[in-house]
Amino acid sequence: MNETPYPPLPSIRRIVEDGAAALQRYPDRTAAALRGALAARLGVGPESILVGPGSAGLCQHLVQALGPRPEVVHPALSFEGYPLIIGNVGARGVPVPMDGYRHDLPAMAAAVTDQTRCVLLCNPNNPTGAVLHRDEIEAFLARIPADVPVIIDEAYREFVTDPQVPDGMDLFRAHDNVCVLRTFSKAYGLAALRVGYAVVPPRVTPLAGMVGAVFFPNSLAQAAAVASLDEAVTPELTRRCADLAASRARLIDGLRAIGLTVAPSEANFVWLPLGERAVPFAEQARDAGILVMALPGAGVRITVGTDEANARLCAFVQSTWPT
Ligand SMILES: Cc1ncc(COP(=O)(O)O)c(C=O)c1O
Missing domain, CATH: 3.40.640.10 (Type I PLP-dependent aspartate aminotransferase-like (Major domain))
Incomplete structure (x- = not known):
């Protein structure tokens, strides 16, 4: 979500x-x-x-x-x-x-x-x-x-x-x-x-x-x-967004290195245009304990998570998913 x-x-x-x-x-x-x-x-x-x-x-x-x-x-x-x-x-x-x-x-x-x-x-x-x-x-x-x-x-x-x-x-x-x-x-x-x-x-x-x-x-x-909105917490929230953007870049690079097509993203999620393969991808990911959102016939949207979650996703793709 x-x-x-x-x-x-x-x-x-x-x-x-x-x-x-x-x-x-x-x-x-x-x-x-x-x-x-x-x-x-x-x-x-x-x-x-x-x-x-x-x-x-x-x-x-x-x-x-x-x-x-x-x-x-x-x-x-x-x-x-x-x-x-x-x-x-x-x-x-x-x-x-x-x-x-x-x-x-x-x-x-x-x-x-x-x-x-x-x-x-x-x-x-x-x-x-x-x-x-x-x-x-x-x-x-x-x-x-x-x-x-x-x-x-x-x-x-x-x-x-x-x-x-x-x-x-x-x-x-x-x-x-x-x-x-x-x-x-x-x-x-x-x-x-x-x-x-x-x-x-x-x-x-x-x-x-x-x-x-x-x-x-x-x-x-x-x-x-x-x-x-208080100035006392704004720097921490800004830092979190910057960290998230850096994680996003690493996740996109990681998924592309495995051979997946990943759309460029400026948000806190990435889009895989998997077409008819979207639903099987999401189902297999769920079986591996990873929740992603499939739009049937279009693709899969994956929220950028913690480094650990992102690494697990890449490991799942590498081991399970034919690119
Ligand atoms: C583009 C967009 N707009 C609005 C929302 C709604 O967010 P919320 O109602 O939590 O503010 C979402 C939530 O996913 C969204 O993706």
């Missing part, structure tokens, strides 16, 4: 343990402390920040709020949650096939019509790990009508090392229709708590408020997320 292999930082764990003493209380439904901390970190006003129960929950909230136009343009193969989210809010997905491992941005721009509610971009893309560069996103945005929001899902942003990948916040500042979606689940290691955030233009804030009543994160999640 692309979780970090690192356990929670002791200071964050303590906050969650202490929070258990007040479980009879409802959380702050305005999430004021968390929105304030994010606003300060990102250099925007708190009214630009939405928080929600994981970025997937928040994404659904946003797509619902952006109605009533019926269609949502999204990349395919991408995050498996998108078709569910779109269906859950009664919208219609317009899946645009990939160009290899990457979004086909010209085709996505061509799929936008007067029926389009919003566009979803995933950068880096789950499950292929591919990234979109600054110049191509700018060229894409230039083709999108100003009244069509573009949601840039940056769930894996913190693992990116390619300098040509834009910070979604720069795109947000330069365009009135860009929304940035991020999560505390991956790099911050808070997946179990369910907390994510979005940065949205002023036009979207009141729309989102209309459907937001049940979408605020729980109090332990809010407190842990606030503490995770």
Whole structure:
């Protein structure tokens, strides 16, 4: 599930343990402390920040709020949650096939019509790990009508090392229709708590408020997320992401050295385009005690783990899997 292999930082764990003493209380439904901390970190006003129960929950909230136009343009193969989210809010997905491992941005721009509610971009893309560069996103945005929001899902942003990948916040500042979606689940290691955030233009804030009543994160999640933004812990989290990116490079090299085709990745997972061999690969890996995600007929996504886990995976491939 692309979780970090690192356990929670002791200071964050303590906050969650202490929070258990007040479980009879409802959380702050305005999430004021968390929105304030994010606003300060990102250099925007708190009214630009939405928080929600994981970025997937928040994404659904946003797509619902952006109605009533019926269609949502999204990349395919991408995050498996998108078709569910779109269906859950009664919208219609317009899946645009990939160009290899990457979004086909010209085709996505061509799929936008007067029926389009919003566009979803995933950068880096789950499950292929591919990234979109600054110049191509700018060229894409230039083709999108100003009244069509573009949601840039940056769930894996913190693992990116390619300098040509834009910070979604720069795109947000330069365009009135860009929304940035991020999560505390991956790099911050808070997946179990369910907390994510979005940065949205002023036009979207009141729309989102209309459907937001049940979408605020729980109090332990809010407190842990606030503490995770503290300067005292940021260097450790940044170091973990850098270590993860280095492990990713070693894992890709290791798998390629054995003879597998591995897509370039800027996320905390790697993609093997195994086609019809994806399911047998995942089944044999499971038998060897290794969990990977197969997308039948397409490939296998493998989360970068500890060095020990990565070594076990390479040993499994070397001994069991014909390349
Ligand atoms: C691209 C992408 N977006 C969003 C999410 C949802 O993450 P969460 O709801 O835990 O914030 C995921 C989780 O795997 C993801 O891969």
